[in-house]
Amino acid sequence: MAEPGLMEDLYREIILDHYRQPRNHGTTIEPTCSADGANPLCGDQVRIDVALVDGVVEAISFSGQGCSISQASASMMTEYVKGRDAAAALRGVEAFQQMMLTGEAPDIEGFDDIAALAGVAKFPARVKCASLAWKTLAQAIAEGGGSVTTDDGSR
């Protein structure tokens, strides 16, 4: 691209890789809990299915449509939570939201790839895209199901 700085802040190679080859996308699992997320302003939608066995995420799958940032973020999220327990998963959600506010990658195990999304914080219009899958995951695990939106009345 013509402007390496700006574009690369957002579209790191690893992000494009997850976008082109999403992990755990549309796979068939036997979920114990699921949630739907929507970003009505963009039309992004995601569904997260989770198989929690003895408090541990045994399997996870996502489906839906969205931009590269939302799809890559969902893909990375599934990789991060798989095999972790519910508490660790929710700590991940917390760390991710924090990263979207500060633009700083958190020092937390398993966030190596995910840290590539830290640059999104500079693009306020895209923060909601990146957060969608994480918010939806929290809904599925903490509430056992339901639906969320990323809209909070802000512009």
Place this chain on the structure above:
Amino acid sequence: MAEPGLMEDLYREIILDHYRQPRNHGTTIEPTCSADGANPLCGDQVRIDVALVDGVVEAISFSGQGCSISQASASMMTEYVKGRDAAAALRGVEAFQQMMLTGEAPDIEGFDDIAALAGVAKFPARVKCASLAWKTLAQAIAEGGGSVTTDDGSR
């Protein structure tokens, strides 16, 4: 006054004279028709009583409160219509309204003093004051009574 031009356009000596010594003000007559006029923006109010005998204004009286322009205009109006027939009175109203639009004194009998009010046309905020008594007169004569306001939704 310090600024002869502007102030004298509005406050001609003859106007102040009518204001200080209003003619036909608060006199007791036996009216055949009456009307009330209000200029709600300024709080000006006027009541016109007319004794029409055989189509001729035999007697006329006004009462109410208002600024010098509205009081002087009312006083001059009563002098003008007294002794004229209804048609001539309404022609006077017409000529007066026209004068408020154009700022030109009309060439009509009996308007000599009244022509001093032509300068009011330059002061849009005062046109309603000057017109109040005339509009009220028209209401009394043409409609036989009732009430009018000078408000027309304009600013």
Place this chain on the structure above:
Amino acid sequence: MTSLADLPAVERLPYDIARIRRDFPILKREVASGARLVYLDNAATSQRPVQVLAEITRFYRDHNANIHRGVHTLSVEATDLYEQARAKVARFIGAADPREIIFTRNTTESINLVAHGWARKFLQPGDEVVISEIEHHSNIVPWQMLRDERGITLKYIPMLPDGTLDLDAARSIITGRTRLVSLTAMSNALGTIVPLDAIVARAKAVGALVLVDGAQSVPHMPVDVRTLGVDFLAFSGHKMLAPFGIGILWGRLPLLESMDPFMGGGDMILTVSMERSTWADVPAKFEAGTPNVGDAVALGAAVDYLSALGMDAVRQHERAITDYALRRLADVPGVSIFGVPDAERRGGVISFALEGVHPHDIGQVLDTKGVAIRTGHHCAQPVMLALNVPATARASFYIYNTTDEVDALASGLEEVSRFFGVRK
């Protein structure tokens, strides 16, 4: 109140695009990447020429006061300027009387005013309001709220796959129970120009009123309420070179006079006592509180600017750009354009998709090239549902856009394709 006869004539200027562009200094701006701005988001809001900005400053520096014909000089001047702007707008759309022009905040408020002041007063449960599937949310939600509150029936003229309205269906949807047909003159999502004539004729035949949402037509083509034959016209200053914060509702005078006020407060009353109040005449009745005097005056300058160009010339310029863009974008691999294929039946709005790339990503990458387009549902979710897409990318043109800028969009899109390099 300034009468139409008192307005100075506006001198017509030749359509000189270089001169026009000089009037918009923002067009020389660069974005963070260093690329020069290519502003193609005009359906969302236009840019403002220096003449309009100068008018705002002049108003506040030289004449600023509250209006209502105060006796002091500034107030008289401000009142005159405000009423002159009203007369300019009236002349611009061919209204017979400046009192038919109500100043609001935007198109949205104009439509809500009709829903409150007219529909809530005159409509009964079971009465029908007809809108269409291609409306902006501003011409949908107020009627849904009215429906839920008052039990009226809300009906939609469907959209055909090419983004036009189903006129055959319209004929049977508009019935003897229809009291109002409220339609956009041009879709902001697809650019479709709606053939109002046929629908207006049908509405009139059944005795219904017609409201036209002119948010996208008044800024871009000649609009004359005398020939339209409708009852209300709503539009926004900010889409036609004027500042934000000033919108317009035009209505036929007897109709406006028959309506209830919308908001209560200062300036819209004749008398107030503790027991009851009486209303001022039109237009004051609908302009409660201190109006947006400064932006109304600036709207007058915007209308003068457009009148000097001539709305026929504006439309001609935009048609030419749109025609060029439709052809140029069709050549970009992977691009598909929504809506009618010819520039004759659409305004300067092109919604499109790029295969394998989400609109958000298109917009983001184009932004680094300086090209500003809008992505999303364009406040027309029913259109998105009908097209079965979550969102579109939309480029929209105005008086200052050039074919070079269309080329910048097209080559930007080629880079977007290369960058994402996906063919799903």
Place this chain on the structure above:
Amino acid sequence: MTSLADLPAVERLPYDIARIRRDFPILKREVASGARLVYLDNAATSQRPVQVLAEITRFYRDHNANIHRGVHTLSVEATDLYEQARAKVARFIGAADPREIIFTRNTTESINLVAHGWARKFLQPGDEVVISEIEHHSNIVPWQMLRDERGITLKYIPMLPDGTLDLDAARSIITGRTRLVSLTAMSNALGTIVPLDAIVARAKAVGALVLVDGAQSVPHMPVDVRTLGVDFLAFSGHKMLAPFGIGILWGRLPLLESMDPFMGGGDMILTVSMERSTWADVPAKFEAGTPNVGDAVALGAAVDYLSALGMDAVRQHERAITDYALRRLADVPGVSIFGVPDAERRGGVISFALEGVHPHDIGQVLDTKGVAIRTGHHCAQPVMLALNVPATARASFYIYNTTDEVDALASGLEEVSRFFGVRK
């Protein structure tokens, strides 16, 4: 959404009247007679400093775009500036959260919003709304309209002859059926500062909400919603150095969240289908259609300007001017002043009569001396009725007024007396 913590601090400046006056070039203007302007109509609208005008121009020249977080640079910038202005206003009045700030057109719309979004949703026939006899029409008419539409009861706290409220009466007027007490913090007709504390305590004791009309208080004195302890605060930008066209409603967040939207349209929705729509969160829910972005941003600059002076210093300056004016005008033969006699209990607003001269004539003659005052009922007809006058003459002060200007007013009045030369 910009958070309060993200806002840069505003540096406090000394109260230097000469510097302040230089910021308002209109004060150097002459009227037609050649006299220098003496602007004493600040309760109607303030003048605007160059800093605010520059902000408007800067916004439109450099950042203008529609908001809603479009992906392109201009839209991101415009959104940020708009939300920053919201945060600045929140900080200015001590609001905890910028989401509690709704942008409207003016105080009038803010009050109508509460009447529609809260009162129409929650009040039942027989419920009571309490206002006062000294309210501006904007805080009377919306409640009369609600009364006539919904059968609520509207009660007035009476005015005493000195222009203050009858607080004893207030205690019995506010009852267990009172759901809302809506009061001005300062009368625009008489300058009376209302002792809100006692009334708020009574309202809270009976479980009623309190709306404060801050149109005359927020521009002129420190106002902090944390210490006020009320539920809504309405005010207008144009009375506090900002442009026309931007007003504010502050409300407690849970209360705003419980309310129905007012107008329907773009930006206030979450989803729209042909069948139904869902609402966006606060504040977007109440800001239907394209907001007045430019003037909101300029309001941010106005708030910065006032914060740099410090609202305590503003109040102190105005109290001093008012104190001087009360004494100076009392010396003019024939002048009688309405309202409380001390500057401690009134804002910088003085309504007066001149024996034998109608207010219109006072205003007209003063205008030829450059002195701009307001004459009429000041949108407070019940006050005029209570005082038994058709109108008053009103001088009102702001940050840039000087004692020299008060002298110009006083000597102007002496000339008025001489000119009309009547003692009825």
